[in-house]
Amino acid sequence: MRYFKLLVFFLTAALLFSQEGLSDEEKALFKTNVIVPAPSEIIMALDMLSDVKWKEVVTYDKSTNYSDNYKIALNLGVRVAQGFIAIQAQDRKNTGEMFRICRDLAENFGAKSDMFVNEQQIIKLLDENNWTELRSILDDIHLKVKDEMYKYDPDFVELASVGGWMEGLHIVSKALKSNYSPDASVILYQPELIQYFSEAVKNIKTGNSNNPEVKEIAVMMPEIGRLTEVGSGNPIPSENVARLYEISSRINSLIVSQDKTDGGPADAGEDPQKWFFIYGAIAIIFVILFFTRRKKGGSNE
Helix, strand or coil: CCCCCHHHHHHHHHHHHCCCCCCHHHHHHHHHCCCCCCHHHHHHHHHHHCCCCHHHHCCCCCCCCCCCHHHHHHHHHHHHHHHHHHHHCCCHHHHHHHHHHHHHHHHHHCCCHHHCCCHHHHHHHHHCCCHHHHHHHHHHHHHHHHHHHHHHCHHHHHHHHHHHHHHHHHHHHHHHHHCCCHHHHHHHCCHHHHHHHHHHHHCCCHHHHCCHHHHHHHHHHHHHHHHHCCCCCCCCCHHHHHHHHHHHHHHHHHHHCCCCCCCCHHHCCCCHHHHHHHHHHHHHHHHHHHHHHHHHHHHHC
């Protein structure tokens, strides 16, 4: 199965299932091989359906501060999706940033530096505005990284796919919410894909699924299905789109939230050992000052 289902096949799958021209055999084949399109194809599909201002619909999440592999996998999927959006928006700064962040996250799963195009070449392609080549490079990278992730745990590949798909839902529903079009809304109709992810999340091992982000995705998948199950070719109501945006925004916030660090105020009260040493040091200082003052006072008598 191909890596990150992303927002790429997110839209393309919907288009395929809404086309009357496909035979039952072709539809069955696609259902068996759920991930067929390349990531870039989905962006292009959305462009054909709606006038999307890409720079206005995406917020780039740039943290790499995650300690658990399941969460790193989810975020890698999100960042790859955002990388394709940055390329589609021809956003030089964020394209370069997302390449770097994807590399940093992928290294947690054993991805080697030789899997990635060096930074100077990326800069050269950006200077040349060679967005087609950049898109091809990112597509190639996510396939290579998928193989490394699979060696660690097949669950991580599924989680990365879910993370990318959920970011796709977030971006697409945001675009439609701000500029609703009944014709464009049909891209959210994707029953086979939603069923696939619902089953994938259910089958993830307990050690990976018993976490807040994965639990929330599992809980919300049935509602996502209900909101989009309007029948092939029918527009999804604007109120459903608004609810999908609300759901995906909440899940996205959970996924990209950073791990707490010892230096942040959010850790106050959560690391007793740290505060034990801090208060101990303060107490020692006060004791030293107390005896120093007593000694000075005694010498003056």
